[in-house]
Amino acid sequence: MLTTMNTNTRSAAGVPSGRALAKATLIALLAGCAVLVTAVLPAEFGLDPLGTGRALGLLDIYASESAAAAPATIAPAPEGPVFTQVAAFNADSREFTLGAYGTMEFKYRLDEGSAMLYDWKATEELSFDFHTEREGNPDDSDTFENGEASEKRGAYVAPYAGIHGWYWKNNTDRDVTVTLSSTGFYLSARLFRDGGAGQDVPLTGAAP
Amino acid sequence: MTQRLIVLAIATMATLGATHVFAHNEYRMIGTIVLWKDAQLEIKSREGKMVSIAVNGETVVYRDNKKVKAAELKAGRHVVIDALGDSYRDLAAVEVRIIPSLPK
Numbered sequence: 535m536l537t538t539m540n541t542n543t544r545s546a547a548g549v550p551s552g553r554a555l556a557k558a559t560l561i562a563l564l565a566g567c568a569v570l571v572t573a574v575l576p577a578e579f580g581l582d583p584l585g586t587g588r589a590l591g592l593l594d595i596y597a598s599e600s601a602a603a604a605p606a607t608i609a610p611a612p613e614g615p616v617f618t619q620v621a622a623f624n625a626d627s628r629e630f631t632l633g634a635y636g637t638m639e640f641k642y643r644l645d646e647g648s649a650m651l652y653d654w655k656a657t658e659e660l661s662f663d664f665h666t667e668r669e670g671n672p673d674d675s676d677t678f679e680n681g682e683a684s685e686k687r688g689a690y691v692a693p694y695a696g697i698h699g700w701y702w703k704n705n706t707d708r709d710v711t712v713t714l715s716s717t718g719f720y721l722s723a724r725l726f727r728d729g730g731a732g733q734d735v736p737l738t739g740a741a742p
Numbered sequence: 743m744t745q746r747l748i749v750l751a752i753a754t755m756a757t758l759g760a761t762h763v764f765a766h767n768e769y770r771m772i773g774t775i776v777l778w779k780d781a782q783l784e785i786k787s788r789e790g791k792m793v794s795i796a797v798n799g800e801t802v803v804y805r806d807n808k809k810v811k812a813a814e815l816k817a818g819r820h821v822v823i824d825a826l827g828d829s830y831r832d833l834a835a836v837e838v839r840i841i842p843s844l845p846k
Contacts, residue, residue, distance in 0.1 A: 634845030635770070635772050635822045635839075635841070635845055663768075673767075701768070703770065703824070705822075707841065707845060728770070
């Protein structure tokens with residue numbers, strides 16, 4: 535009953551006159567124009583006829599969007615994405631077996647700025663440590679990645695001349711086989727087994 | 743500006759993320775405990791060499807891949823030790839794993 539009564543009342547009183555509708559439309563139009571001129575034009579198009587864009591900081595929005603939309607400038611070498619290499623391009627692919635609780639270290643000799651791509655897999659998880667030995671001072675070393683893994687792949691650019699590679703530790707009582715493939719601008723490779731003195735080993739060439 | 747800050751932040755993290763080691767090598771020894779006294783482990787390696795290794799508060803001892811107390815280190819037990827030092831004569835154990843038998 536109440537609902538019916540309210541509906542009837544609204545129906546009778548809620549229909550605005552044509553004059554009221556025109557007035558409301560005009561007000562809405564003026565408000566829209568005001569927002570357009572004071573905010574939308576400065577922020578979206580950089581147009582600021584009333585100075586409100588500068589006052590409200592909306593011109594900054596336009597400026598930052600314009601900069602973001604502009605194509606990125608790619609710097610030329612050496613900071614750019616392409617950098618030429620002097621050393622010969624090499625490839626290497628090999629397999630190692632680490633006995634129970636055994637360790638092994640294998641590194642490539644790289645000049646400063648020389649790059650390599652690598653991919654190694656192990657039959658079980660190993661402790662690994664990717665590190666360096668600086669040319670002329672093998673005790674000066676940086677570790678760039680370490681942890682436990684059964685495979686790793688990536689790219690590396692030598693920050694300085696020296697030997698750069700992996701120390702693997704088998705923490706199991708079973709043999710673990712590591713397969714390593716790489717390509718890059720390395721000059722030679724060096725192998726250290728179970729903490730022994732290292733020895734240079736020939737690069738194998740392209741992966742089989 | 744934002745891009746420069748991101749690049750700077752990444753470069754800083756990369757620099758801090760690299761661990762710089764100077765004049766310390768890691769050694770792994772596999773052998774049998776001969777003596778455990780005064781925070782020093784005397785080990786007879788598989789090759790028959792005697793090695794003395796310091797054990798300190800930061801040394802972690804494992805047995806069956808679980809951390810155990812250093813009191814588990816006893817003469818006659820077989821161990822795999824990862825230690826840092828300048829040479830075999832100056833070593834501090836980082837990890838000691840007690841293993842059931844020496845690998846062949």
